[in-house]
Amino acid sequence: MRTMRRPRAVSLDDRLEALAEAVELAEGxxxxxxxxxxxxxxxxxxxxxxxxxxxxxxxLAGATGSGKSSLFNALSGTSLSPVGVTRPTTSTAQAAMWDPEGSAGLLDWLEVPRRHEVESGPDALSGLxxxxxxxHDSIExxxxLEVxxxxxxxxLLxxxxxxxxxxxxxxxxxxxxxxxxxxxxxxIVLNQADRLSPAAADRCLSDLRRLLEEDGLSRVPVLATSVTTRAGVDELRTTLAKRVADRRSWSARLxxxxxAAADVLANAGGADTTSPEAREVLALPDGPRVKDAGELSKELTGQVRPLTAALAEAAGVPVVVAAVAKAHRHRAVTATGWPVTRWVRRLRPDPLRRLRLGGPTGQTPALTSIPRADIVQRSRMDLAIRDTGAAASAGLAEPWATAxxxxxxxxxxxxxxxxxxAVATTTAGAGRRPRWWRVAGVLQWLLFAAMVAGALWLAGLFFVDYLRLPEVPTPTVGDLPLPTTILAGAALAGLLVALLCRVAAAIGARRRARKTRRALTTAIEAVxxxxxxxxxxxxLSRAHRFDTLLATARG
Incomplete structure (x- = not known):
């Protein structure tokens, strides 16, 4: 059998510190x-x-005619406070001090100017x-406001x-x-009890306790007093003497x-302000109303993909990915195409440069030329953000859900x-040229040089024949002269290499587009x-911390 231990009481310092931090979190x-x-x-x-x-x-607080001032005089053994019956006679608070040494600062803080020293007797009221x-019901x-x-x-009240x-x-x-x-x-003091018969006084006290229980004050001591007969006055003095000797009323009040302040904050934050005693009676669960950070992170994780997709569309990621693929093919042709025709490709604009993207790594433009998001894309992005906020605030009470x-x-x-x-930084270096482009480009120039050499050789043979000079011996490859073979072979080889490079460039463009899409998705997700x-x-963590602090402040 496991022993149940009562939770350790939270110290006043801890509760004050928790309330102070909760106030900072609740600000705004x-x-x-x-x-x-x-x-x-x-x-x-x-x-x-x-x-x-x-x-x-x-x-001592009370209504007009309750005998409050008479009770004040009876407790202090003086006639300091004037006594009235139907009209309020106490206009400002006044103090009776037992052992006044050291109390001046306290009364200055309370702004009580009328002060009277009372001799301490054997009733242990020193410090009162x-x-x-x-x-409190004065017409003034x-x-x-003073009350x-x-x-x-x-x-102590x-x-x-x-x-x-x-x-x-x-x-x-x-x-x-x-x-x-x-x-x-x-x-609570029911004064002027001498005006009632014993039976009526008992019924009155019983009804008063009932009212206090409805007010949530079932533990407050209730005394019946009469200044005229002195009934209950000594009991009240004894009660005050115990509280004064205890020296803990000030901390209990704080x-x-x-x-109470934590209850007000909890109510303002939409929290349950049910007292611990009522929670026990109603069998309500304990603990904060806000889920912990781990649970919150799981809920937000489900919003990452739709949010990232909406932001990616608004950022023009599909346009950029398509431009990366086109730019790769475009640059591949200008680097590996047949030298006779590749210059035509150079006349076309580079898709990445047109968007001011794909520069060297570490060099990003201040602003790209990616088309701005249209109204549909912005609406989808706003909707995704609102959905994220709604999912994150699900189950929270207002106004934390609003926050x-x-x-x-x-x-x-x-x-x-x-x-x-993010797009500009991620696509920096996307136009990097593969090494095989250089090899293919050199090969194309070699083939072009061979083609030119074959053409020049044939031109020389034509010139010799035109001038009727002695025939120059010409090697052959089968039935074809060697220069013709070189010319035709180099041209065909150049075209074949260009075609193969285009196929390789198309494959590389798709691969680079997929890689760019993944990189852009990661960058957009980071944003x-x-x-x-x-x-x-x-x-959410702030709301959770606030709730935890309130639980501490409420004790």
């Missing part, structure tokens, strides 16, 4: 608001860790910074509710439901912020020039990889 791809929120969490975490970690900032926040916009700002940064408005949608929908990641840094498709088309403007350079497949693969 996901919702800017989500990226900015995650970046703010990373920046805020860096600042908070540099401030006092021996102090725990606890904020207690904030009394304005009412500035009050609500929002401090709720986002304090170490104590939500003070009252029996009349504990189910108010304003607190549940605007705050509590959005803080489901922050259960470990929250305490961890919750990182998880992958865009990356596949991101270098479309460069394709024409790169394809042209396809550089400008289409590689950008898509990089974006």
């Amino acid at each position: 791809r996901l919702d800017p608001a989500a990226v900015a929120r995650a970046r703010a969490v990373v920046d805020r975490a860096g600042v908070r860790r540099g401030l006092s970690v021996d102090h725990t900032v606890v904020a 910074v207690l904030l009394d926040l304005p009412d 916009l500035a009050h609500r 929002d700002r401090l709720v986002a940064v304090v170490d 104590v939500w003070v509710l009252d029996p009349q408005k504990y189910a108010d949608a304003a607190v549940h929908e605007r705050y509590l439901r959005r803080l489901s990641r922050h259960q470990d840094v929250m305490v 961890a919750a912020d990182v998880g 992958v498709r865009h990356s596949a088309r991101s270098h479309a403007d460069e394709l024409a020039d790169r394809l042209d350079r 396809a990889h550089d400008l289409v497949l590689t950008p898509a693969q990089e974006e």
